[in-house]
Amino acid sequence: MAAFSNSITRLFNIQYPLVQAGMVWASGWRLASAVSNAGGLGLIGSGSMYPDVLREHIRACKQATSEPFGVNVPLLYPDIDKHIQIIIEEGVRIVFTSAGNPKTWTPLLKEKGITVVHVVSSAKFARKSQEAGVDAVVAEGFEAGGHNGREETTSMVLIPMVADAVEIPVIAAGGIGSGRAMAAAFALGADGVQVGSRFVATPEASSHMNFKEAVVSAGEGDTMLSLKKLTPVRLLKNAFYDAVRAAELQGASPEELALLLGRGRAKLGMFEGRLEEGELEIGQVSAMIKDIQPAADIVQEIWEEFNEVRRQLHNL
Template sequence: MDNRVTRLLGIQYPIIQAGMVWTSGWKLASAVSNAGGLGLIGSGSMYPEILREHIRKCKSATDKPFGVNVPLLYPDIEQHMQIIVEEGVRIVFTSGGSPSKWTPFLKSHGITVVHVVPGAKYAMKAEQAGCDAVVAEGFEAGGHNGREETTTMCLIPLVCAAVQIPVIAAGGIASGRAMMAAFALGAEGVQIGTRFVATHEASSHPAFKQAVVQAQEGDTMLTLKKLVPVRLLKNAFFQQVQEAENRCASVEELKNLLGRSRAKKGMFEGDLENGELEIGQICALVREIKPAAEVVKEIWEEFCRVRRQIVEMKLA
């Protein structure tokens, strides 16, 4: 496909693998890039030198474009940004903060910048900051989420109407049909997280991958709204958080309950009861762990098939 997203990122298919903590290392990023999409290294769970190692291994594993996702609230962000420049990364996706500070820095080094937003007003700010594109991420998405709880179906046309730069849809997308729906709403690409968690190359724990493919409708919920809203699989830790929120626990108490390593404990170490299990609603439709390249191929082929069907309906 030739559109603004594929040209901007230098990729064959407008399919971007989300840069997820404890899941998106160099193996997953390079596999997606080699398959024709854009792989992203999730730097939010990496110490600076670990990020450097992953970038170098990714460069050795693919000659295709790949990028790094950087949460802007990360404590070592200065070191991360310097490493990204030093290692010659050409694409950065930012999230979880204002893009106004770091976008000019990245652009000054010739880096393409895409920012993840939960609403149209944030998309306009990203465009004003100089971002090349935005990812409009709906309420269905796993992990950290917008307080407005706007669903993808509503969010995509709102953001497309608000900005001139390309819009990439995210949240509840794991198939070619969903990708086609996002394009019908005005998106020119999709960013997919949950479906790529259930792949062989994802660095998440096998037990977490199994929990994802076994999840049913209603097994995830948005919580921790007093801190930073996050969508989680329901487990013992989730129940603790819900109980604390129901009795109006303070922000400080919630921070203590969350601790420093809950996501690592659940997603990387496989503690399915006491860990934080970040995943999207669409996990209810994910039923198999398979190679990342196969996921890209299936999504693209289904997208093309559905697009042909729609054209044939118009001609009938």
């Protein structure tokens, strides 16, 4: 099939309209550079990084790839001003923001010539992001891992609503881990896809092997959205999830849930591999992940399956 070109490949100057999500404790420079070298867009997940660590990862990524890559910045984390300054100083050309108001940093980033994408969970916030001047939005459905929308809108419903609501390119996320899902997202109006959970199960992901093996072992129904009184997050069921669930059923206040969550809970589970006490953020698509594979193989597999589905649909 001929070379693929659309609004997303041109926006990022990449080969395939496929973005690797910037996930805390999983998306360091090794994963980002591997995906970028394979033809997608790799993202460094800055949410789990101190400012000086982010700088190290950006510089290492520059050494590992000559292809475009970006940084994901969750706006709810501390030191965001320092992260933004480092991104500008280090000459990063693409930034994905999430979990906050896109109006806060988009004007400055755009002034510096940086391409800005914001993650949304509703058509309403997609329109607000467009008004804020972002170049594209990620429409992330309820199936996604990590921090999620309170609306609980599934990707099947969210993607076409967002595609109808804005004129800028739409990147679909949430439940996408295969070429079939990528083709479905395009049928719903997306211009590209963002894949998260599938890239956790790679040698290049910086998360602990215990967590990677737990993802591969996950079955249908093994993740749930929880902590909605704080910031909704999809978690793999474990002892910590059970404690959160019990507290929620007893009517725990946001303050009580925050106390239960404590500090460093995600690091404990995903980075240190303590599977029962830690917070294990992963998407529903984990039930479909059966192997730990190199990131480049995943990119190629998704792309080949996407093209095969395109051929099949063309022949209907």
